[in-house]
Amino acid sequence: MMVIKGTKGxxxxxxxxxxxxxxLIGFGVFDLGRVFHAIITxxxxxxxxxxxxxxxxxxxxxxxxxxxxxxxxxxxxxxxNILPSQVIVPLCIDNDTLEGCDxxxxxxxxxxxxxxxxxxxxxxxxxxxxxxxxxxVP
Numbered sequence: 001m002m003v004i005k006g007t008k009g010x011x012x013x014x015x016x017x018x019x020x021x022x023x024l025i026g027f028g029v030f031d032l033g034r035v036f037h038a039i040i041t042x043x044x045x046x047x048x049x050x051x052x053x054x055x056x057x058x059x060x061x062x063x064x065x066x067x068x069x070x071x072x073x074x075x076x077x078x079x080x081n082i083l084p085s086q087v088i089v090p091l092c093i094d095n096d097t098l099e100g101c102d103x104x105x106x107x108x109x110x111x112x113x114x115x116x117x118x119x120x121x122x123x124x125x126x127x128x129x130x131x132x133x134x135x136x137v138p
């Protein structure tokens with residue numbers, strides 16, 4: 001076997017460059033999967049919170065505790081830990097003297113979640129995702 005002078009370590013250098021690129025792509029795909037999982041989970045959590053509020057419009061008097069708990073429990077079912085403070089109800093119309101959200105009007109539940117990246121050396125360390133669901137109170 002004939003070795004050309006000066007090419008002895010070329011294979012090791014090429015392997016190192018390729019393996020670094022493959023690791024970067026692999027961890028990027030992993031982070032992207034985690035972001036998609038979080039998006040789906042907080043969308044479902046906001047939907048569950050809005051559904052709960054349409055079925056229990058008087059939850060407004062308690063500070064939307066039941067609504068927030070419904071959203072938190074939905075997220076925990078998908079192994080994502082959100083806090084009640086990450087669930088807000090920015091829309092609940094109350095025009096009459098009765099307690100709670102009015103029938104025939106929309107309610108909106110918004111859930112936010114911070115996703116930390118595994119590849120934080122190359123990207124920003126986190127991204128905040130926000131999803132909202134709006135439903136009409138029957």
